[in-house]
Amino acid sequence: MSILVPTVPDSDQLHRDALTVLQPGFVGTEPPPWVLRHLAAGLGSVALFDRNVVDLDQLSALTRALRAENPDLLIAIDEESGDVTRLEAGSGSSWPGNLALGAIDDPALTRDVARELGRALAAAGVNYNWAPTADVNSNPRNPVIGVRSFGADPELCARHTAAWVEGLQSAGVAACSKHFPGHGDTAVDSHHGLPVIDVDLDVLRARDLIPFQAAIAAGTKAVMTAHIMIPALDPKLPATLSPTVLRDLLRAAPADGGLGYQGLIVSDAIEMGAIADTFGMGEGTVLALAAGADAICVGGGLADEETVLMLRDAIVAGVRAGRLDEERLADAAARVRTLGSWGRISAQGERPEPDLAVGLRAARRALRVVRAPGRVAPPVSERPYVASFSDEPNIAVGDVTPWGVAGMLADRFPGTRTREVSAAEATPELLDALVGELVAEAEGRRLVLVVRDAHRYAWMSAVLSRLVAARPDAAVVEMGLPQSEPVGALHIATHGAARVCGLAAVEVLTGQYGAIA
Structure with missing residues (x-):
């Protein structure tokens, strides 16, 4: 039972609108009673994460x-494919992520991948996806975007963002292009702090806004805001809370210097540190709605009724105090309901089965293989030694989803030895001993070294x-952003750690598939 008691009946329109604009998560594989109760009272969206998914039937x-x-x-999910998957968190994604698709640079293939992913989501009853990531990864040391981006080139990101939006929405699932106005040039993860992007407006327009313009032209049903500070736009408020960013830039007509977007604007998760630790969740919610956001994402971390009621009551209090215009709230709620109606109508009619094979075909094309001159790298044919190196994953990726090739090789070759190596084992004082151990353990076996973003970690390099x-x-398999020079007799860059990317790499390691050299 909730510890918060509403002061007026839930049928009150103000309370209904306040519930409608929230997009909360919950815990469990069945709907909790409190979620069903608030759906009847006006809640317009729910968000699903890996904790809610066992299999497609469930x-x-x-x-x-x-x-x-x-x-x-609106039933939302954070399913980017690639490294960020909720649908297949237990096994790894059947579809490669954005960086792999950008490396191929075939927009038709990107459209196909997004369409098949959309068909899988639609078949499971999901009609709203917090994807694609439209950020231009201009900072290769970005701690939270990286392989989630199509790349560092704005035009490449633009054409693939548009293709992804078109493919997903052709399957009846609303796309949500993120993170406006661009999270690619950050060195801070907004889950933990408030990043600052100190560039002028000309750079922003020539780089970060290009993919969002393409997404809007492609008809993206939603745009998600970024919890970032861009002083050139607003020196006081992060983008999610800034009328200058949401109203004057995203909503305003092109003739007035804006992008002319008229669809749903949704915040990134309001409990993220960039907002919760600076403005507070309740205050951040009111400011975001007043600035022009139509929906508030919450529940990746705080997934309980108390959070929903706290945010609902903060919205109601904001209206009654004159800090949030009631018409602005009503407009936001109407936009949520409009998209919900689109989702219901789009779900009608025939639903083709997804073609899962397209994911592996794409992953194969994304591989970049370098064979060192003068070094012999025969196919792995028996009991290799596989050492995997990874630092802590960011919150968006999570620590649930398996990655790498060790398990796949062990399945093929019983007796395979595997080891996971962490930063704690590779301090300068321990480095010599660690290398000696690994070399000794791998003696007499093919050695496969698997890394993820090696360029970002001095210990790993x-x-x-x-x-x-x-x-x-x-043999070296890089499953993150391939920024370092290729090393090893055989170097495979997969451009992401999706399960299909690992499968494609194993095909090359074992000589089953000849990839691009």
Whole structure:
């Protein structure tokens, strides 16, 4: 039972509108009673994460139960494919992520991948996806975007963002292009702090806004805001809370210097540190709505009724105090309901089965393979030694989803030895001993070294360099952003850590598939 008691009945229109603009998550694989109760009282959206998904049959039953309370319900999921997957968190994604698609640079293929992903989501009753990531990854050391971006070139990101939007929405699932006005040039993860992008407006327009313009032209149903500070736009408020960013830039007509977007504007998760630790969740929600946001994402971390009621009551109090115009709230709620109606109508009619094979075909094309001159790298044919190196994943990716090639090789070759290596084992004082251990353990076996964003971690680069020097025949698989020079007798860049990217790499390692050299 909630510890917060509403002061007026839930049927009150103000309270209904306040509930409608929230997009909360919840815990469990069945709808909690409090969620069903608030759906009947006006809640317009719910958000699903990996904690809500067991398999497609269970997910379909869950979405049917939710929609029984509100046929126009927006059922959201954070399913980017690639490294960020909620649909297949337990196994890894059947579709490569954005960086892999950008490396291929075939917009038709990107459209196909997004369409098949959309068909899988639609078949499970999901009609709203917080994707694609439209950010231009202009900072290669970005701690939270990286492989989630199509790349560092604005025009490349633009054409693939548009293709992804078109493909997903052709399957009846609303796209939500993120993170406006661009999270690619940050060195801080907004889950933990407030990033500042100190560039002028000309750079912003020539770089970061280009993919969002393409997304809007492609008809993206929603745009998600970024919890970032851009002093050239607003020196006081982050983008999510800034009327200058949301109203004067995103909403305003092109003739007035804006992008002319008329669809749904949704905040990034309001409980993220960039907002919660600076303005507070309740205050941040009121400011975001007043600035022009139409919906508030919450519940990736705080997924309980108390959070929903706290935010609802903060919105109501903001209206009654004159800090949030009631017409602005009503307009936001109407936009949510309009998109919900689109989702219901789009779900009608025939639903083709998704073609899962397109994901592996795309992952194969994304591989970049370099074979070192003069070094022999025969196919792995028996019991290799696989060492995997990874730092802490960011919150968006999470620590649930498996990655790498160790398990796949172990399945093929019983007796394979595997080891996971962390930063704590590779301090300068321990480095010599660690390298010696790994070389000794791998003696008499093919050595496969698997890394993720090696360029971002000095310890990882140091271990990799020492191991390749000791074992020049080593094969290296980079499953993050391939910024470092290729090393090893065989170097495979997968451009992401989706399951299909690992499968494609294993095909090359074992000589089953000849990739691009």
